[in-house]
Amino acid sequence: MFTIDDLSDRLDGYLTVDEIAQVRRAFYYAEQAHDGQHRRSGEPYVTHPLAVANILANMHMDYQSLMAAMLHDVIEDTGITKEALSRQFGEEVAELVDGVSKLTQITFEDKAVAQAENFQKMVLAMSRDIRVIIVKLADRLHNMRTLGALRPDKKRRIARETLEIYSRIAGRLGINTIRVELEDLSFQAIHPMRAERIQRAVVKARGNRRSMVRHVQSTLQTTLEGDELPGAVMGRQKHLLSIYRKMRDQRKPFNELMDVFGFRIVTDRVDTCYRILGAVHNLYKPVPGRFKDYIAIPKANGYQSLHTTLFGPNGIPIEVQIRTREMEAMANNGIAAHWLYKAGQTDRPIAMGSHARAREWVRGLLEMQRHAGNSLEFIEHVKNDLFPDDAYVFTPKGDIMELPRGATAIDFAYAVHTDIGNSCIACRIDRHLAPLSSRLESGQTVEIITAPGAQPNLAWLSFTITAKARSAVRHALKHQQRNDSVALGRRLLNQALSSFGLTLETLAQNHIDALLAALSLNALDDLLEEIGLGSRVAYSVARRLADSEPEEIQAHGDDQQGAMAISGARNMVLSFARCCYPLPGDTIVGNLSAGRGIVVHRSECGNLEDCREDPEKCFPLQWSETVEDDFPVGLRLEIETRRGLVAELASLINDAEANIERINIEERDERLSIVHLTLSVRNRVHLARIIKRMRNLTYVGRVSRTGS
Structure with missing residues (x-):
C-alpha cells in the first residue's frame, strides 16, 4: 500500500524539506480527523486523500495544493471547521479546501440542483484560486478509479456527471492525461460490456x-x-x-x-x-x-x-x-x-500563457454565473461552453477569436465584449454585409456594426450557440422585459388612480411605502413590474393606495376615464392577439395576462367572453395617432378554381403595397376553392382598399376577415 513515506520520497525531487514537512503534517492531521472512517472498499479513509495528493505530485503541483488534497474531505466529513484549518495551516490552504468541499449543510430539492449549486460554489472558489479545480479533478480521478465498491446505478450517475462536466473541464484546461483517464473510466462504468x-x-x-x-x-x-x-x-x-x-x-x-x-x-x-x-x-x-x-x-x-x-x-x-x-x-x-x-524554477511563456487562458475562461464562467437565472441554468451554460473550439476568425485588427463550430456573428460579437453584443445591429464578413445569423468559418474577418440604444432580439436565441452569448442575451432580455413591464405598470396604475382623482406623483410617499411593506416588496418598480406583467391588478392596487371606502369607489367608477393609447410597437409586455388580428382603426381592448402583460384584442373578439365584464382583466384601449407599424390580418376568400390563381393574387397584393405572410388553399369541390390568407397591412383603411380590389376580380366571390 502507498504510504506517506513513499510520497515524501517522490516530493524530494522538487519540493524543499520544509514544504515536504508541511505536507506530512497535513497528512497526519487528516489521518487523525478521519480516524475510524472507512471507504466502501474497507480501506481506511485517509488512503483516498493520500492517493489524490499522489496524483497531484505526478503533476509537480505546489505544496499548498498537496496539503489541500490531504485535507479536502475534512470540512465535509468531519466536525472540523474552515476556521480551524485556517488557524492550523493558513488562510490559503483553508480556502482551497473550502472550494473543493460540497455544500453539505443545505438540503436541496433533488440531485440535479445539489450538483448545480455545488459546481457554482466551486466556480466562485476557482475565480479566487485556479488550483481548486486541479485538486477537484485529482479527487474525481481517484474516485473514478475506485468506483468498483458502489452500486451500478450510483456508478452510472457519477460516471455521467464526470463525462458531462469534469472530463470536459480537464480538456478545457488542457490536462489531457486526466481527461483521457476520466473518459475511459466513465465509459467502463456506463457501458462495461x-x-x-x-x-x-x-x-x-x-x-x-x-x-x-x-x-x-x-x-x-x-x-x-x-x-x-x-x-x-x-x-x-x-x-x-x-x-x-x-x-x-x-x-x-x-x-x-x-x-x-x-x-x-x-x-x-x-x-x-x-x-x-x-x-x-x-x-x-x-x-x-x-x-x-x-x-x-x-x-x-x-x-x-x-x-x-x-x-x-x-x-x-x-x-x-x-x-x-x-x-x-x-x-x-x-x-x-x-x-x-x-x-523547475524556469519561466516558460507557454505555461504562463496557459495559466492566463485558464483565468480568462474562469472569468467568462463568472460572467455567465452572474447572468444566469439559477444554478441549473448556469450549469447548462457551462456544459455548452465545454465543447471543443473549431472555428478561428479574425477581428478587423487581425486578432484571432476562437469560436465553436456553427457559431454566428452574434456569438462573435459577444466573444469580443458583452456591450458589443448587446448593441450590435449588423455585421460585415470579409468586408461584405451579412446577416447576424451567418455561420462563421475559419479564416473569415468579421466586423460588428453597433448602434447606441440597440437591444438584443429574442430571435437571437434561435441561432446563437456559445454559452456566453446565450446567457448575455437572456440577461439583457430579462432586463428589457423589466423596463417594459415597469413602464406599462406605471401607465396602468396611473390610469386606475385617475378614477380616484390621483396620480403616482401626487400620492404621499408614506402611503406607497406602507403598501410596499404590506406586499413584501422592496421598491415601487417591483410593484409596477408585477402590474405590467399581469401578476397584480392595477385597479386593486389603486384602491388600496387611495384608501377609499367601497361606496366612494363606486361613485368614482361611474366616471369612466379615457382609454390608454398604444402604438404599434411590440415589446416584452405588449403583444397583439393572433385570434382576431387587431388593426389600427379597430375598436380594441386589452386583456391583462399573467406573465405576458397586455394582449390587444378587437373588442368583438369571441375569446374575451369570459372576462369581458371584469374591468380588472379587460379594459378599453385606443390607438396612438403615430402608428406606423405593419400588422398581420387574416382573410378568407371564396374563389372559382383556376390556373395561375396564386400568382394573380400575389401580384394584386404586391401592387397594393402589402405582403403575404401565409397562404393556404383548400378545394371545396371541382369548381370552388377556399383561400386563407395572412397579410401584413398598415391599418383598417389599407385593408379595405385591398379587399375592394379583390372583389373587383370576376373569379372572386365572397371576401371576409377572419377572427372575431
Whole structure:
C-alpha cells in the first residue's frame, strides 16, 4: 500500500524539506480527523486523500495544493471547521479546501440542483484560486478509479456527471492525461460490456499490427537522423471512448479505425517542428486537406502541435503529430504545466500563457454565473461552453477569436465584449454585409456594426450557440422585459388612480411605502413590474393606495376615464392577439395576462367572453395617432378554381403595397376553392382598399376577415 513515506520520497525531487514537512503534517492531521472512517472498499479513509495528493505530485503541483488534497474531505466529513484549518495551516490552504468541499449543510430539492449549486460554489472558489479545480479533478480521478465498491446505478450517475462536466473541464484546461483517464473510466462504468469488448479488440489488433508499427516508426526515426533533425518518434495509442465514439458517429467498423496508425514526434524547437514536417511529407505523400497548424493558432486550452495525415506503406493512413517538449508537457498537463515549470524554477511563456487562458475562461464562467437565472441554468451554460473550439476568425485588427463550430456573428460579437453584443445591429464578413445569423468559418474577418440604444432580439436565441452569448442575451432580455413591464405598470396604475382623482406623483410617499411593506416588496418598480406583467391588478392596487371606502369607489367608477393609447410597437409586455388580428382603426381592448402583460384584442373578439365584464382583466384601449407599424390580418376568400390563381393574387397584393405572410388553399369541390390568407397591412383603411380590389376580380366571390 502507498504510504506517506513513499510520497515524501517522490516530493524530494522538487519540493524543499520544509514544504515536504508541511505536507506530512497535513497528512497526519487528516489521518487523525478521519480516524475510524472507512471507504466502501474497507480501506481506511485517509488512503483516498493520500492517493489524490499522489496524483497531484505526478503533476509537480505546489505544496499548498498537496496539503489541500490531504485535507479536502475534512470540512465535509468531519466536525472540523474552515476556521480551524485556517488557524492550523493558513488562510490559503483553508480556502482551497473550502472550494473543493460540497455544500453539505443545505438540503436541496433533488440531485440535479445539489450538483448545480455545488459546481457554482466551486466556480466562485476557482475565480479566487485556479488550483481548486486541479485538486477537484485529482479527487474525481481517484474516485473514478475506485468506483468498483458502489452500486451500478450510483456508478452510472457519477460516471455521467464526470463525462458531462469534469472530463470536459480537464480538456478545457488542457490536462489531457486526466481527461483521457476520466473518459475511459466513465465509459467502463456506463457501458462495461462495450468497453471490455473494445479493450480486447484493441489488445488483439495491437499484437497483429506490431511489426507494421515498428517498421513505420523505424523509417520515420531513420529519416530524422538522415536529415540531422533531433526528435523522438513514438506510437500514439487511441483510448477506448474515442474509438467507441468514432465507431458510433462515423458508422465505421473497428477494423477500419484501427487501420489508422498514429505517431508522435517530439523535438526541441518550434522551427525544427516545421523542418520535420517537410521531411515526413517528403517521405510519405500527405493527404490533401488533413494538415492542421495548431502551433501558429493554438486551441483554446493552449494545445499546440502540427497535425498531418500521410499515405503510408501500402496506402495505410498514418497520422503524425509534431511538437516540442514544452508542447508535449502542455498537452499532457495543461494548466498544471504552470506549476510543473515553476517547480523547475524556469519561466516558460507557454505555461504562463496557459495559466492566463485558464483565468480568462474562469472569468467568462463568472460572467455567465452572474447572468444566469439559477444554478441549473448556469450549469447548462457551462456544459455548452465545454465543447471543443473549431472555428478561428479574425477581428478587423487581425486578432484571432476562437469560436465553436456553427457559431454566428452574434456569438462573435459577444466573444469580443458583452456591450458589443448587446448593441450590435449588423455585421460585415470579409468586408461584405451579412446577416447576424451567418455561420462563421475559419479564416473569415468579421466586423460588428453597433448602434447606441440597440437591444438584443429574442430571435437571437434561435441561432446563437456559445454559452456566453446565450446567457448575455437572456440577461439583457430579462432586463428589457423589466423596463417594459415597469413602464406599462406605471401607465396602468396611473390610469386606475385617475378614477380616484390621483396620480403616482401626487400620492404621499408614506402611503406607497406602507403598501410596499404590506406586499413584501422592496421598491415601487417591483410593484409596477408585477402590474405590467399581469401578476397584480392595477385597479386593486389603486384602491388600496387611495384608501377609499367601497361606496366612494363606486361613485368614482361611474366616471369612466379615457382609454390608454398604444402604438404599434411590440415589446416584452405588449403583444397583439393572433385570434382576431387587431388593426389600427379597430375598436380594441386589452386583456391583462399573467406573465405576458397586455394582449390587444378587437373588442368583438369571441375569446374575451369570459372576462369581458371584469374591468380588472379587460379594459378599453385606443390607438396612438403615430402608428406606423405593419400588422398581420387574416382573410378568407371564396374563389372559382383556376390556373395561375396564386400568382394573380400575389401580384394584386404586391401592387397594393402589402405582403403575404401565409397562404393556404383548400378545394371545396371541382369548381370552388377556399383561400386563407395572412397579410401584413398598415391599418383598417389599407385593408379595405385591398379587399375592394379583390372583389373587383370576376373569379372572386365572397371576401371576409377572419377572427372575431
